[in-house]
Amino acid sequence: MPALAIWTPEDGVLGALAPLGLAASVGTALVIDLDPLGPRYPGEPSLADLVREGPRRADLSPARRGVAVLRNGGVGPASAAEGVSALLAGWERVVLRLPPRPAPVGLGTPVVPVRLLIPGGLFAPAGGPAVYQSTRAVLSLPGPGVRLPVPSPGTVAGLLRGRLPVLGDRWVRAWRPVWEAPWGR
Structure with a gap:
């Protein structure tokens, strides 16, 4: 049950793309958006639906190969904790998309900071x-x-x-080593 949490404090578009790239790099994975103000990823149900109705058996493990995305739907991480734990237990690979603020602490899942590489030192070091x-x-x-x-x-x-990129996409392939890095484990 490897799970990684993606934290992208500076850029909203990168914050929407990064979890998808990390998930696509391993073929089959679940992306769970823990940000109530996060992107409106396509698909049903949402994390808020799972909190309201409880996870269905079909939600607890992959039904087919590929990336599944559970958009947030307006629920906070604390309210979703029980449902997220059930999903973590059933999926082989899970990517948690964290809100950009506040900085994550005490999550229990390794946090992967994703930062823009831009000139000028505009953002604090990682x-x-x-x-x-x-x-x-x-x-x-x-x-x-x-x-x-x-x-x-x-x-x-x-x-x-x-839609997932073509097989072997250079950007998606570059995410593979992220799964093996220590990230505070």
């Missing part, structure tokens, strides 16, 4: 390993971590429309 999303600016990593290539426009558009 304070440990992180995933760094490259931009057109060529910069060295400010600390230990994984560098992602700039995603193609087709990758971004496909993920935002609920």
Whole structure:
């Protein structure tokens, strides 16, 4: 039951894409959005529905290969804790999408900070390993971590429309080492 939590404090689009890329990198995984103000990912049911009605047997394990996304629907992480625990127990790989604020503490799941690699030092340093999303600016990593290539426009558009990129997509493939990194374990 490996699970990783994605925390993207600086960029909303990257915050929507990062969990999808991490999940797609392993083939079959569940993305659970813990941010009540998060993106409106397509699909039903939502995490709020699962909290209200309880998870169905079909929700507790993958029915087919691929990425399943459980959009939030307006429920806070504390209210969803029981349902999330049940999902974590049944899925082999789970990606938790965290809200950008506040910084996560005491989650119980390793947190993967995802930071934009931009010039100028606009954002505070990660304070440990992180995933760094490259931009057109060529910069060295400010600390230990994984560098992602700039995603193609087709990758971004496909993920935002609920479609997975083509098999072997460079940006998705770059997420694979993230599953093996220590991230505070």
